[in-house]
């Protein structure tokens with residue numbers, strides 16, 4: 001546990017000193033965050049506008065950290081938010097099909113937790129499953145708002161989001177994925193702003209986004225976490241996550257206090273596709289024509305464990321005529337040539353030799369992981385390390401290659417002094433850590449139709465390099 005927790009340790013075990021460091025870094029980033037929000041055209045969504053994610057906890061019960069998630073049901077979306085203090089009535093959500101007519105309302109389920117250094121945590125997490133009329137077509141734009149616990153009514157602005165897509169082969173689908181984000185260490189806030197702007201430019205085309213573990217980096221040292229970091233993360237993500245459902249996988253930096261903050265603050269689909277799923281740690285969902293299986297590399301996964309049995313059943317049960325594309329998500333990578341923990345992600349290592357073999361046998365198309373704060377993607381490769389196809393068009397187009405492409409997209413904004421092993425393994429196709437002196441941060445996007453899947457890596461906007469938002473650094477296409 002200590003070793004895992006120390007992986008991205010922030011350089012001090014003194015929590016007070018750490019808190020001061022975070023505050024200083026946050027102050028330095030604040031002007032930039034406000035400028036980025038301004039430049040991206042982000043609307044101010046509430047009293048916690050895009051530039052206000054560094055704000056401390058309030059005391060009056062205003063709603064903040066709003067995000068939506070898929071539920072597994074076609075006409076339901078889960079909305080979650082946080083309040084601090086306030087003496088008023090319980091929070092509620094209101095929703096409808098026109099911004100001015102939010103006729104459906106429900107009182108929120110409230111929960112909380114109190115772990116962490118420097119005073120624990122004293123907010124309230126609110127959850128409502130918004131159920132829309134079943135006659136609405138898939139992808140209908142719907143509207144919602146949430147209220148806080150203020151002495152007098154206090155509501156968020158009205159947000160809009162699209163209902164889930166129809167599940168089926170013909171549904172073109174867009175899913176954004178990345179891992180290892182954080183807030184001000186140093187660029188998670190910038191990636192979040194870029195993701196929000198990209199989702200807005202896509203104008204409803206993004207079906208979901210999925211962070212593949214190591215979300216907020218609230219942890220410090222091996223055993224302690226400072227919960228206000230989670231609040232900063234929640235505010236940072238709001239602008240993106242009110243407009244596109246946010247799904248999550250668990251990373252080693254969620255483990256503090258038995259994963260308490262991760263479990264309480266986020267949702268995984270309530271309707272599991274196969275029995276034995278563990279909602280927050282191993283679960284699956286369908287989005288359009290993609291089946292996403294999310295595993296936990298922070299829990300036992302070898303043959304004989306409950307997770308392995310569930311993964312085997314889930315992957316085997318996928319109906320490829322319904323969801324032709326199969327994506328496996330994990331935090332720790334299966335195959336990568338990052339020097340960090342190198343022997344854990346090479347052929348023969350436990351993860352690739354167990355779940356990796358399951359994935360390849362099940363015909364998984366893509367495996368998307370993080371943990372290494374770099375970008376790397378392989379050629380279609382069997383768990384043995386054998387490359388099955390070098391592809392056409394300089395290795396960017398693969399026709400039914402018969403093996404997964406393994407991706408590390410730990411580029412969400414957290415820093416670590418990564419380096420590459422040499423020589424480059426024959427299965428490694430593209431690896432990116434720095435361009436010039438700049439570390440590359442960004443996110444991946446999967447776009448599918450019935451017969452093709454395109455993956456693109458988008459570099460987040462950064463003032464020190466040209467190219468602007470959504471500068472694409474890697475791209476490949478799988479053809480069925």
Ligand SMILES: [Fe+2]
Pocket residue numbers: 007213214251252253331370371372
């Ligand atoms: Fe990690």
